[in-house]
Amino acid sequence: MLVQAILLGLVAMLGNAEYLLGTSCLSRPLVMGALTGIIMGDIPTGVTLGATLELAFMGSFSIGASIPPEMISGTVLGTAFTISTGSGLETALTIGIPVASLVLIVKNVGMVFILPPFVHKADDYAAKGDMKGVARMHFLGGFFGVNLIIGLCVAIGFYAGGPAVQALLDIIPEWVSNGLQITMGLLPAIGFALLLNMIMNKKVACFFVLGFALSVYLGIPTTGVAIFGAVAAIVLSQLQHAGSTQVALEGGMDDDDEDF
Amino acid sequence: MLVQAILLGLVAMLGNAEYLLGTSCLSRPLVMGALTGIIMGDIPTGVTLGATLELAFMGSFSIGASIPPEMISGTVLGTAFTISTGSGLETALTIGIPVASLVLIVKNVGMVFILPPFVHKADDYAAKGDMKGVARMHFLGGFFGVNLIIGLCVAIGFYAGGPAVQALLDIIPEWVSNGLQITMGLLPAIGFALLLNMIMNKKVACFFVLGFALSVYLGIPTTGVAIFGAVAAIVLSQLQHAGSTQVALEGGMDDDDEDF
Amino acid sequence: MLVQAILLGLVAMLGNAEYLLGTSCLSRPLVMGALTGIIMGDIPTGVTLGATLELAFMGSFSIGASIPPEMISGTVLGTAFTISTGSGLETALTIGIPVASLVLIVKNVGMVFILPPFVHKADDYAAKGDMKGVARMHFLGGFFGVNLIIGLCVAIGFYAGGPAVQALLDIIPEWVSNGLQITMGLLPAIGFALLLNMIMNKKVACFFVLGFALSVYLGIPTTGVAIFGAVAAIVLSQLQHAGSTQVALEGGMDDDDEDF
């Protein structure tokens, strides 16, 4: 039990370590579910539950500063309890989703109170020219500010057991969990706002509206909008520089060879 | 009976007076139905019938020189007869719609024969520098050319009574009422043609086709087309003046500040 | 029997002769079916079968170098056998479609081995200044390279009789006929590639993608895309020449008159 709790904590930390390993999607339910299955000794169920939770969290991913529900803990605990109690698919969802919302709050506590000191310490090292110090802050900040927290949540949660977690979740009134879910729908706006803040100016603001309108009026998916956007970008860039030497965006050549 | 007839005539004239009162939608069935209900002593029914007729006349509104069916008389008479005879919703529609087509013709007679002399008289006053005269023509023209006519139609119609009006309508063969309805579908073309005549030239004609095509091929509603149109207008204006100082359309500033 | 075979062969040659007669759609099933009906002495059935096969071959037409199934032989033989055996609609389709694929191969043999020598011979005549020689090659090339072949296929096919043709078709395994149908789906790519090769260069390549994307994402038919394309072409041409004298594409006038 304790050993399993620790192992699951490590699995969760490995999941979060995707951010040290190339943002490689280790934290996705599909992967976490399978690894939890291995630890719990029922790989097929772990894999299947991972697939189910993956579909539930499909729309959760991070854009700019919008942090999605903490899927790792949700998946690992949801899967583990389902396997250990031998209950059905729904259990994984009814535990996984609220846990993910809850741990997101805990994670944010870490990001607001624990991580910043490391960032400021790195500034000090930089000012002294201490490269090693900067590197150290990088590693320690991520570890203590986020990674460890998630691991602890999972390990403690599993050790406390399903009923305890469930009891914790049950305390939460419906309007609160509804409210958190509403917040999840609003959060991406922060991400997009930060992206806009990096790109937008008066001259090009209308293209944001254009992309939005193409999607809502015509139901074009984002890749489709990107294709139309690329055409617009190429044509408009050409026109802007008409008269002067035209640059071919794709190839970086100075002249426009007719034989493509 | 006579008093009611006169009061209904005044309600109709108030409806038409929306054109003296800011084109404020007083003439819409929703409003006329309620006022008729007040006169006839059955407000809820008046309001309900108003809503029904509003839906029936939803697509009727004036663009440029296209004059829609004369809804005021249609609504007032339709509602009044329905209340006075205690019959159902359909009565309001079967009387209201043909009456509206019929009175439109009477109204047009006024606009073709009575109104123009006032317009020309105003020219004479202007040539003499008589401001008061111009103002007088403005008020009298609208009153005698349109407003009074509608009031009379309604008052007389109600006084003559439902069966008389119905008899008048029954004389009209189906192909005529069909024909008038076809004409209603054609009329807006005059409005749009006049608008086009104000704006269109060779250089921009294609945008008319573009707006049309966006609607028929993609089913985009007019507001949507306006959004796409605004994007096109902004981008194309910018490109047209590329090289020279760019003006930001929305703000009227000379330079393009990056921090929007 | 022999006479009918010869007459049907001539009908087929007349169909193919549409390419000498203004690409006038003589070869379409609608026409070939009717003519076959005349020869076989049952016009209504011929016309009806022609309509059925026309619908089946609706998507088959030639773009650039993509040659569609050889509809003429398919239609003539399919219709003729159906009439002569008195069987139903399906017969026309089950014979007509595979025959069309088969004869396409025979036709291609002619176009690959017989036609080219005439083309090269024409070059020789041109080099000698012999106008009559060039003209002669033109007529003979088309006749021996394509026209005669189709006529022979049809005549021989009909003379051999339905069972013989059916037997020939039965030899062909399903994967082959499937394969040929797959090829039919691929062939137009050659036509479009050749068209692209004539027009495309780096600067405008994105418009090919745009046209494609408009069709796949929004389901706009080709005429619709042409309308949007015309708008784009006009606006972009104008912008390209903004500053310099603008030419109105439609009228060829130098200045932009406001009264359109």
Added chain:
Amino acid sequence: MTTKTSNAVESAASGEKKLTKKDLNKVVLRSLGMEWDWNYERQMNMAFCYSMLPVIKKLYDKPEDRIDAMKRHLEFFNTTPQLSTLILGITAAMEETAANDPSFDKESISNVKVSLMGPLAGIGDSFIWGTLRIIATGVGVSLASQGNILGPLLFLLIFNVPAQGLRYYLMHMGYKLGSGFLQKIQENGLMETLTYGASVLGLMVIGSMTAGNVAVNVPLVIGEGDAATTFGDICNTIMPGLLPLAFTLFIYYLVSKKNVKTTTLLLLLVAVGLVGSFFGILGV
């Protein structure tokens, strides 16, 4: 701009004419009747002139100037009525400049009026009639259909608060534009760009409204039996809505090239509808 400033200096010395906020508000009030005597000949001309009278009175003293101005504003005018104040405001500002600066080309006033009214109508009709009215109707009908008198009341409120608010706001904005931005724009040669942009938007909106509001049905049958189609359907194969589009362009052609009068067109369309209905060529 320089003209403006030097005028302002002059004004301190000599008696320069200046419109006050109150004057402009008078115009707003009068503009409420913009469609009262709408006529087929010059549409909103009388109401426009009537609305400008306080301005004309204030700015011009000489009778010939007043006559001139009245004639100028009795010309053809038409736009979305609730937004007409934008043009009234611009026009008032230009009249003011004209009154103080004898070298000002008064024809430019008419030019600006004419070039703005079309695009403004295109955009404005779509906003006022196509959007604002529909929203107000939606709310109003949803209440009224239960017999609730709040329906018509809310309907009027939802429509008129923005509409008349805009009317007021646009007057003052128009005046500011007319005395500042617009003159600068004209000096910079940007007027053309502005009109171009407004035309692009306006035409697209008109195109879209044409698609939704002009109805031409030709239920003439072609072919027999199951495979029969109508003439209208064949036209839609070429392009959906081809008939309404072609019809509208034909009317446009009559208006712009043949100078057919609106009254004539009206009678013509009544005739077309009746004849088409009689012979079954046109349908509802």
Added chain:
Amino acid sequence: MTTKTSNAVESAASGEKKLTKKDLNKVVLRSLGMEWDWNYERQMNMAFCYSMLPVIKKLYDKPEDRIDAMKRHLEFFNTTPQLSTLILGITAAMEETAANDPSFDKESISNVKVSLMGPLAGIGDSFIWGTLRIIATGVGVSLASQGNILGPLLFLLIFNVPAQGLRYYLMHMGYKLGSGFLQKIQENGLMETLTYGASVLGLMVIGSMTAGNVAVNVPLVIGEGDAATTFGDICNTIMPGLLPLAFTLFIYYLVSKKNVKTTTLLLLLVAVGLVGSFFGILGV
């Protein structure tokens, strides 16, 4: 233009060559066979040259000039056949100018041919094959499916009256364009703009036709049970029609960069179809 006028003056004096309406009509007639000996190597080259023979005969007397012209017009040519006269007309006009003005750069004739045939084919195929033919078929089939012989007759009429009418009209329009507008355009440096505009339109049309007419299906199954998808479906997730698009661009690459011959491609595609069908990788 000046060249043109001075030529006209010269022509009164010396024996300037001039094509008559009758000459042009001869070309129209000959153009009917534009696809008669369509070949994979140079497509419509023989028919184009054959159509130009009367023009060549009339304009050039010296054998070397004729040989030159014939060679020029035996080069690759392809466009929508019914509209080919537009280019024949332009070409005829340019040959006329060339015959009278020794300084005329004859290469420009080939350039114009080449730059126009592609866009014209793009637009023309969409109009002739995609629209006109479909309409004619619609009417024809709806009658013929009842056994009515009017079906095929109307089909031919609806298709050919506009198509061949256009053929005739475009010849004369082409000739006028070639001797007037097009030369003016070339002098003004607007040729590039024209080709640019035509390419934009043509490419969009070709793109759309590619989407509708090239079919590549890969029914290779991935995954198991209910959740299984095919390789083709996954590609469509990225972009609908990705496979046909990529395939067409690949063929384009072979044609334009690797100079693979059309005959080779044809055989290749037959092989691909058969092999793909055999192994179940490709589907109908």
Added chain:
Amino acid sequence: MTTKTSNAVESAASGEKKLTKKDLNKVVLRSLGMEWDWNYERQMNMAFCYSMLPVIKKLYDKPEDRIDAMKRHLEFFNTTPQLSTLILGITAAMEETAANDPSFDKESISNVKVSLMGPLAGIGDSFIWGTLRIIATGVGVSLASQGNILGPLLFLLIFNVPAQGLRYYLMHMGYKLGSGFLQKIQENGLMETLTYGASVLGLMVIGSMTAGNVAVNVPLVIGEGDAATTFGDICNTIMPGLLPLAFTLFIYYLVSKKNVKTTTLLLLLVAVGLVGSFFGILGV
């Protein structure tokens, strides 16, 4: 370009600093942790600086230069992590130029970083998160839902082979761009065009993602009975998705005009969600 060449000549003589392929690969490796200590204040700043350390060490000897460079790269940074190497590569190349050419304006390094990270994030997020991840998930889930362990494995492969391949490739491409094309572009004044084009694409993509990912529901009922509608539905009459759009622009306004901190916004949205849920104004 000229600077570059003359530097190259110098380098033969003096000891010019030059980054090797190995150096760049070190940066690629370190970039794997780009989101490890992502923080609300300066987002990827620490990881970016950490990734640049080998470059800084190699290029600069003097402590003050190193301090300078570290400070520069501890500034705000954020982009799609897997594509961050494009900017790292460009930055490395510019640092190299700066190290060898004392007259080089080091501020331009920060400028290029800032102007590229936004558009790259927009385009990259759409590609990496919106397309590549979805495809990988599609395949993965379709296998995994049967309990097949190949599901998660294939998922990781399909996602990471292109993603990390791109990461590697973009580093070297970025370096080349930074030392060649980009400098040429900057000299030609084309940088603005490039940013413009990238912004157009980036903004359209962000707009589309906003439409798909921000959810604001207002189920407040208006009207009674059958005809009742919600506030949200009325807003959708004006424009579908009007509420999410307006909400996103409002947050943007807070961020860009009011400088509201991200942490504050976060707490605010939690509060809004809870309060909205409590009073039933907002819905899921």
